[in-house]
Amino acid sequence: MSGLEPPFITIAEASRRIARRELSPVELTEAYLQRIAAVDDQLMSFVTLTAELARQRARAAEAEIMRDGPRSPLHGIAYCLKDIIETAGIRTTAQSRLLADHVPSKDAVVAQKLAAAGGILLGKTATWEFAHGGPSWDVLFPPARNPWNTDHHPAGSSSGSGAAVAAGLAPATIGSDTGGSIRGPAAACGIAGLKPTYGLVSRRGVLPNCFSHDHVGPLAWTSEDVAILLSIVAGHDPADPGSADVPAKDYTAGLDAGIAGLVVGVPWRWLEEEAPLTPETRSGFDAALEVFRGLGAEIRAVEPPPMQAFNDAKKIIAMAELYSIHEKDLKTRPELFGDSLRYRIIAGSLIRAEDYVQAMRVRRDLAIALQQIFATVDLMLLPTGEPAGKLEPVPHSSLFTGASYTTPFNVGGNPALSVCSGFAGNGMPQSLQIAGRLFEDAVVLRAGHAYEKATPWRDRRPVLNLQPQHTIA
Amino acid sequence: MSLEPATREEIAILARRAGLELTAEHFDQLCSAYEHLERMLGRIRRSRSYADEPAHVFTPTKFIPVE
Numbered sequence: 001m002s003g004l005e006p007p008f009i010t011i012a013e014a015s016r017r018i019a020r021r022e023l024s025p026v027e028l029t030e031a032y033l034q035r036i037a038a039v040d041d042q043l044m045s046f047v048t049l050t051a052e053l054a055r056q057r058a059r060a061a062e063a064e065i066m067r068d069g070p071r072s073p074l075h076g077i078a079y080c081l082k083d084i085i086e087t088a089g090i091r092t093t094a095q096s097r098l099l100a101d102h103v104p105s106k107d108a109v110v111a112q113k114l115a116a117a118g119g120i121l122l123g124k125t126a127t128w129e130f131a132h133g134g135p136s137w138d139v140l141f142p143p144a145r146n147p148w149n150t151d152h153h154p155a156g157s158s159s160g161s162g163a164a165v166a167a168g169l170a171p172a173t174i175g176s177d178t179g180g181s182i183r184g185p186a187a188a189c190g191i192a193g194l195k196p197t198y199g200l201v202s203r204r205g206v207l208p209n210c211f212s213h214d215h216v217g218p219l220a221w222t223s224e225d226v227a228i229l230l231s232i233v234a235g236h237d238p239a240d241p242g243s244a245d246v247p248a249k250d251y252t253a254g255l256d257a258g259i260a261g262l263v264v265g266v267p268w269r270w271l272e273e274e275a276p277l278t279p280e281t282r283s284g285f286d287a288a289l290e291v292f293r294g295l296g297a298e299i300r301a302v303e304p305p306p307m308q309a310f311n312d313a314k315k316i317i318a319m320a321e322l323y324s325i326h327e328k329d330l331k332t333r334p335e336l337f338g339d340s341l342r343y344r345i346i347a348g349s350l351i352r353a354e355d356y357v358q359a360m361r362v363r364r365d366l367a368i369a370l371q372q373i374f375a376t377v378d379l380m381l382l383p384t385g386e387p388a389g390k391l392e393p394v395p396h397s398s399l400f401t402g403a404s405y406t407t408p409f410n411v412g413g414n415p416a417l418s419v420c421s422g423f424a425g426n427g428m429p430q431s432l433q434i435a436g437r438l439f440e441d442a443v444v445l446r447a448g449h450a451y452e453k454a455t456p457w458r459d460r461r462p463v464l465n466l467q468p469q470h471t472i473a
Numbered sequence: 474m475s476l477e478p479a480t481r482e483e484i485a486i487l488a489r490r491a492g493l494e495l496t497a498e499h500f501d502q503l504c505s506a507y508e509h510l511e512r513m514l515g516r517i518r519r520s521r522s523y524a525d526e527p528a529h530v531f532t533p534t535k536f537i538p539v540e
Binding site: 308315330344346367 | 484488492493496499503505506507509510513516517518521525527528529535536537539
């Protein structure tokens with residue numbers, strides 16, 4: 001499975017073939033729909049499938065391409081959206097009984113941009129409840145499963161998105177990341193996922209988790225595909241107060257420039273003292289560092305503030321903002337929340353204004369400290385996390401007590417990409433997180449692309465049992 | 474100044490002042506979660522100068538109406 005044939009074809013390859021009229025968007029879309037029919041009951045990655053709409057749009061795209069050529073690298077190519085991204089006329093539930101019947105009247109900005117680029121929406125994917133509570137069995141839909149081993153979780157909260165791309169159900173998806181919710185599923189499912197610089201992609205029309213830390217970003221099989229998607233969805237949105245007013249950019253330009261001469265920092269204290277890696281994960285990380293050295297990067301140690309400081313500030317801010325979002329429902333219909341989400345936000349009711357301001361002061365200090373690190377290095381490298389474990393109930397408090405290698409870059413707003421860096425002995429993907437300077441998302445993607453080209457990990461896909469074929473109506 | 478962890482009675486008063494009417498199960502969840510929150514709050518408390526501005530200082534131009 002080299003990424004050259006549907007449904008495992010990359011966006012980049014599909015785009016080239018569509019432009020040469022060698023690949024039919026109609027046939028490509030049908031390949032994804034048939035694969036979803038064949039395997040998704042093992043994964044439960046989709047919560048709403050829009051098959052007939054996808055077929056209509058594929059037919060329209062094919063006709064337009066044959067007449068005028070493709071209007072973007074995504075024209076005629078399928079994608080799916082995390083079910084917190086509002087889609088006009090298509091239910092958007094946040095996996096919550098609170099929004100079981102919610103059908104938005106307007107598309108989120110990212111949905112508008114992907115449709116305008118000629119992409120083909122396949123449907124909406126599973127998420128933790130409101131991108132925060134999970135994995136949950138007491139919400140609107142069951143949790144998604146990991147295609148590398150369906151007894152394992154695909155992490156969260158962009159769980160369905162990660163699973164769908166890894167399994168070849170869609171080549172492209174958009175998720176959200178407030179503390180690691182793009183990078184975690186990318187890592188767990190062995191794909192590429194980017195949390196862009198804060199404000200690079202509009203949050204308008206994406207159901208909020210924590211205004212101060214929410215990022216919207218792409219996941220795909222490769223860093224190149226992520227770069228293609230970012231080029232489509234990034235851009236200033238004056239109606240989003242957090243939107244960065246920076247020029248639009250082609251994030252695929254210069255992707256093959258390599259990383260020779262770049263200086264890479266490793267936060268060893270995080271990885272060896274504060275939240276030590278397992279020997280297997282450490283071994284995989286060391287191997288990844290050797291690849292970077294071989295590509296000409298210089299590796300050195302960096303000393304950011306403790307991870308716990310980032311986690312404390314982020315979680316206090318998040319609980320206060322989450323509570324402000326859900327206060328009315330918590331007071332009037334608390335029984336409709338899943339246990340995990342309710343637990344994780346209810347104490348936000350008791351955060352004092354002084355505590356929130358203090359946490360914001362700490363956030364500022366930490367962001368400054370992180371940017372000071374990036375004044376000395378071009379990139380930071382560390383694992384995204386340990387390989388995905390079993391899908392089973394976890395203590396709701398784990399979100400408060402667990403260490404997080406991903407949260408610091410939400411606090412700083414820095415771009416951070418997760419790529420597959422190999423496989424553990426039990427077959428589950430290992431991961432590498434590449435973080436960069438503010439608005440140097442292109443450098444981060446260049447590093448991810450160089451690493452993927454130098455390693456064999458993109459040649460391996462999960463193997464799933466195919467159910468007896470049946471057609472999706 | 475380190476504070477003693479809040480008692481269940483204190484949490485009940487705070488919850489009532491916050492307008493929450495909780496079932497016994499949900500109150501147990503609140504007490505459990507608040508215990509973790511208190512630890513986090515304790516770790517971020519420190520002396521600050523008058524001029525220490527937080528990260529969310531108001532930028533009025535962000536709220537100019539968009540056509």
